[in-house]
Every structure is written in C-alpha cells, then in structure tokens.
Amino acid sequence: MAPYHIRKYQEIHRQWVLGLFSQGMIEHVPTTFRHILKLPQTLVLLLGGPLALFLVSGSWLLALMAGLALLAALRFLAKYPWTEYVANSLHTDMRDITKSYFSDSGSCFWVAECEGQVVGTVGALPVKEPTLRKPQLELLHLSVSSEHRGQGIAKALVRTVLQFARDQDYSEVVLGTSSLQHSALALYQNMGFQKTGQYFNSMINRLIAVHIVQLTYRFPSAQVSQAPGQRGDL
Template identity: 70%
Template sequence: MAPYHIRKYQESDRQWVVGLLSRGMAEHIPATFWQLLKLPQSLLLLLGGPLALLLVSGSWLLALVFSLSLLPALWFLAKKPWTEFVDMTLRTDMSDITKSYLSERGSCFWVAESEEKVVGMVGALPVDDPTLREKRLQLFHLFVDSEHRRQGIAKALARTVLQFARDQGYSEVVLDTSTIQLSAMALYQSMGFKKTGQSFFCVWARLVALPTVHFIYRLPSSKVGSL
C-alpha cells in the first residue's frame, strides 16, 4: 500500500481532478443500467413491445430488432444523469476551483496525493441559506481513484472536511450522494452522518429512478474531539 498525504488543491492538479470526477461518475453507469432494466416500465417495454410487434406484424425479426434497439436507448438513459452531473459541475463550482473553493476563508478543496499523483479529492463550501439557524458546510466531490481504494483515503478526506468545519466554527456538515453509491452511503453512515431525505437532482435521474440522498453531520458544540 503506497503512502499518501492530503494537501490543499493547486492549479497544477486540475487535470487530475477533472479526470477523477469523470471516471468516478462513469463507474456508476453499469449499475444504473441494471437498475433501469429491473423497473416495471422497462420490463414492459422489453417484453411487451416485441410481443405486440410480433402479434401485429407476425415477424420475429422485427420483434428481435425492436428488442435489441431498446438496449442502447436504455444505456443512454442510464448514462445521462452522470454526464449531466459532470457537465453541470464543470460549468459551475469546478470551472475555477481556486476561485470557488480557495478564495474565501470558510471553504477549501483538498487532494490526496500518492507517488506524485492525485488519487483522491474533496471540496467544502458554506451553505448560503439565510433561513438556516446553524452555520452549515457542504461536502462536495469526494472521489478516490479505483486503484487506491480500501486504503482509508476516502475516510481521511471526509475527516479532513469535518475537522475543517470544527476549526471554522460550523455547526453542521451536509452532503449529497445517490442510492446507487452504496459504498459511499456506508462510509458516511459509519462516520455518523444521518439521512435527512432524498430528491432528484435532474429529470434524467427521475426517469431512471436514481434519487439523491441527503446526509447531515451535527458537530458537537461543547467539545472538540478526534473522530
């Protein structure tokens, strides 16, 4: 297991960070596709569509072509929420990481480096909501390269955000992940994050039944201890 260390983001890291984001999102496409295949409406299309064509046209070939043509369409649907998320992210907070995360005191972006390569990342921004009674920080983009997982890097990055929140006087840390990201949800829950609800971040996510799960971690105000 190669050693790693966590440090603040630098502009020279951008290519590594964007690559991590893109690869991390693409990893979830197959699982989303298989989940989509199990939905009742998908099963109805895959089974009922060819059968209806066969009954109407009497052609097994036409029914087979219809059935096979549905699979690329369903793959496109499974892929769309993830590509939409990457595109949106690269247009917004990650279009200029230094400006978004490192220009003010209450936010930050870190990378995990191993053997002179960026193998993990995470960001944190204050939640801008005047209705909130508590000072809240949001964790963004926790990703670890697939070849460097199960080494404690993801937990170390999450702990870095929680410690930063303590140091900056935040009362709560929130984050979003998806129901398909089972290992991420298990990690957050093992660290004390609690589910607060779920929603769909875009219409494509709703179409493939891929809800976003919201989590919160409430920092104790009376004491500061190690996690």
C-alpha cells in the first residue's frame, strides 16, 4: 500500500479534485437505479404499463418497446439527482475552491495525495445560520477514488476535519448524505456522528424515496477546552 499525505488544497489540484468529485457522484447511479426498480410503484408501472398497452393494441412488440422506454426513463431519473448536485456544486462552492474555502480562517479544503495524484478530498465550511446557538462546521465533498478505498483515507480526512473544528473552537460538525450511501453512513456513525434527522431535498428525491440523512458530531466541552498538545486522540 503506497503512502498518502493529507495537505491543504492548492490551485494545482483543481482538475484532480473536480474529476474525483464528479466521478464519485456518478458512481452512485447504479445503486440508485436498483433502488428505484425495487419500489412498489415502479413494479406496478413496469408490469402494468406494458400489459395495459398490449391489451389495448394487441402488440407484444409495442408493449416490449414501452417497457424498454420506461427503463430508460427510470435510468435517467436515477442519474438526475447526482448530475444536478454536481452541476449545482460547480456553480457554487466548487466554482472557486480557493475563494470559497480559504477566504476566512474558519473554513478549509484538503486533498489526500498518493504518488503525486489526488486520491481523496474533503471540505469544511461554517454553517451561517443566525438562529444557531452553537458554532457549527459543515463537512462537505468527502470523496476517495475507487482504487484507493479500504486504506483508511476517508477516515483520515474526516479526522482532519474534526481536528480543524476543535482547533477553531466549533461545537459541532454537521453533514448531510444520501440514504443510499451506506458505506459513508457506516463510516460517519462509527466515528461518532449521530443521526439528527432526515429530509427530501427535492421533488425528485421524494419521488424516488431517497432521503438526505443529517448527521452531527458533538464535541464534549472538556475536549473543546483542552490545550492543543492534548488534542491528538482522534
């Protein structure tokens, strides 16, 4: 296993980061497609639609073509939330990573490098909500290339965010992830994040029954107030 190093993002990393981010999102399309196919309403549509068309037209070929068209539409539906998220990110915080994540000391973006290549990413931005009683840091864009998973890189990137949050005196680290990202959910919960809610972030996600799960890591007050030399236990 080749060694990896975590360091702060620089503009020379941009193309690596955007490619890794986009590819990581598209990887979830097959899982989403399988999830949609298992939904009761999907089964009714796939079986009942072509059957009804056959009964009306008497043509098995027409019914088969209708079934294939429905599958193609469902495949597009499975892909849409992920491509939309990528497009939205590329027009907001990922459009200018340096500006978004290094304009103030309370945010940051890191990459994991292995043999001169970016193999992992994670970002952190303060939650700007006037009603918040405790300062929160949001973990964003955790991604590791498929060839380098299982090496502890994702866990190390999350630990980097948690240590940064401690050093910046944040009370909580929060994030949202899809209910279909089972390995990510397991990672966060094994590291001490707790589920604090779930919601649909779009009509498409409501239609295909995919929640955004909210997770929170809360720092005990004793840990937050520790001296810097005592903060290496994560």
